[in-house]
Amino acid sequence: MTRRCPLAIALAAALLAAPAWALSGIASFDEVRRDFRPSDTVVLDRDGVLLQRVRTDASVRRGDWIALADISPALRSAMLLSEDKRFYAHSGVDWRAVSAAAWGNLWNTRTRGASTITMQLAGLLDDDLRRNGGGRSLTQKLGQTVAAQQLERHWRKDQILEAYLNTVPFRGEIVGIDALSRTLFGKAPHGLDGREAAVAAALVRAPNAKPALVGQRACELMRAMEPDDKPDCSALDMFASAALQRRAYDPSEGIAPHLARRALKDAGATPAPIRTTLRAPLQRFALDALQRQLRELRGRNVEDGALVVLDNASGEVLAWVGSSGALSRAAEVDGVLAQRQPGSTLKPFLYAQAIAERRLTAASLLDDSSAQISTAGGLYIPQNYDRQFKGTVSVRTALAASLNVPAVRTLVMVSPEAFARQLRAAGLPLAQNGDYYGYSLALGSAEVSLLALTNAYRTLANGGRFGEVRHLPRASAAPNGDVDAIDARAAFIVGDMLADPNARARTFGLDSVLATRFWSAVKTGTSKDMRDNWAIGWSQRYTVGVWVGNASGAPMWDVSGTSGAAPVWAQTMGFLHRSEPSRAPAPPAGVVQARVRFGDDLEAARGEWFVAGTEQPLFAIAPEASAAEAAPRIKSPADGTIIALDPDIPPSRQRLRLEAEGRGVQWRIDGKPFARGASAQWLPWPGRHVVQLLDARGQVVDELRLEVRGAGVLASAKR
Structure with missing residues (x-):
């Protein structure tokens, strides 16, 4: 029969007088694991693939719950040697250790202490048993002892050890083995070696000790773990000092930081994983494509960019790249939501409005020559991007080749205020009325976000129907609630013009990067002084928007629509359609095609699309009196x-x-x-x-x- 110390017997008898709360029902292992909350929230794509990890609890640094089988055997051994050598032999209380501790206190000698892993876990799970600044009271110690025996009756040993390793505080704000492993060693818990395991176990005994003391304790554990090998304590001391200074566990990491912040805000910052509508492979490709292009532009004073991909039918966000990441000095700025001048990317909506109002057709002739428009502030003299004029051109050529003067002449017909109303209907919430911007609105003098502008192009892709975008899965199968914003006939004709490589050849050439091997419609834009560069376009299923520039607003150096944003747009579209076709849309009701000719061979004869009732076979310039007959x-x-x-x-x-x-x-x-x-x-x-x-x-x-x-x-x- 085992003989126990009289003091241990007295302590056991005192347990009978333990307070009632210590004897209350204890939570099950499954309940403890279910209630465990990491300090980070993970944001997932539509298929459950990790996009971003974001810290949402600043009070502690707690990682994921790690199963015991996924924890390094070296760490388990080190922890048991350090904290509870007879863990698998006792039933919650190590009476032999209690006796040793009691005699040690009596004779003022140093001992390991009597607190078992099970007792420590009991103190971690119950706030009433938690240690305070002055240590535990006698009542708390009694309750902790009773709770440990309760745990041993209802939990298996492997469950106790697993819960302990996931909830034990290590150093500072670090709680649990996952946070410790990733913070100090930059790896998952299953990869910890003997040296790392010894340092980790040493921190449990002395969480805030100086590195030298941690190294000394780790060296003692290494001797116990590997009795046949003599550890290099000096090297281990240096290793411990370096590890305690490392912070490899970043507050946030992943490939979609800006979308993750938006999703957390909209989802109410729940600690549970947040599923989004994004596609992780597409997000990764888009980010890589943007960063590659910006590296190509190194030396041209451009370091920022953004990209968004929308599903035409549902409005779901499939990719959201808010910045160029490490290439940017303002990586926290979300370029998808930032307000910037859109340049020529507003022209499709202007021509759509003029066509819908029957002021123009795709074959109508416009004068691309110097224009001087009187305004209240003086003369407004628009210029083309290349400072050259093309003479008389059709609307198809004017839009596809992105000529500025014809666009301003068209806005004179429509009026700035009417155009501003059209833009708002397409989801572009302008800050001022149309008269505030004046005729420069045709060339993108207002400020819009990449997300709103891309969704406005999605409106064109959907035959003029506007709908809201969403980055979180829909809770129900309710209809989208889309509304008519642009005349469907005009939207179709504008899309056909933007998809015409011959029409854009006057400015971009026939071998432009904008040409794809599948059907697509695209428009580029560059704001004043090359501060913003855009490429927005759509295919049968997707709409892609790209912005390139500087978050600071500094101008780029010689970066045009085709050399800045367009290559990223083309690569992303190519990735989307690497195995998926894209066909031209069918014409809606009220659209007819007719053969047209142009007087003086201004443009080649062709088949052209018209709003029914506006078609005509010949477009020519009305004859004027000759200069010789006119008085100077x-x-x-x-x-x-x-x-x-x-x-x-x-x-x-x-x-x-x-x-x-x-x-x-x-x-x-x-x-x-x-x-x-x-x-x-x-x-x-x-x-x-x-x-x-x-x-x-x-x-x-x-x-x-x-x-x-x-x-x-x-x-x-x-x-």
């Missing part, structure tokens, strides 16, 4: 014109076009000869000026006065 006169600018110079545009790019009728005419500015011929380009400088037109005999036949305001130019440039 100044056609533009108008008398009294006020010209406002833009300080952000180089002076050499702000020339004023002088146009006149008549032969043999010449120009004089402020009394000095300037140029000969019916047209001339003048580089204005601030001040009031007199422009005179002289006939072939040198007589003044017309004159006007104008004023130039704004930034000055170098004196050497005045010529």
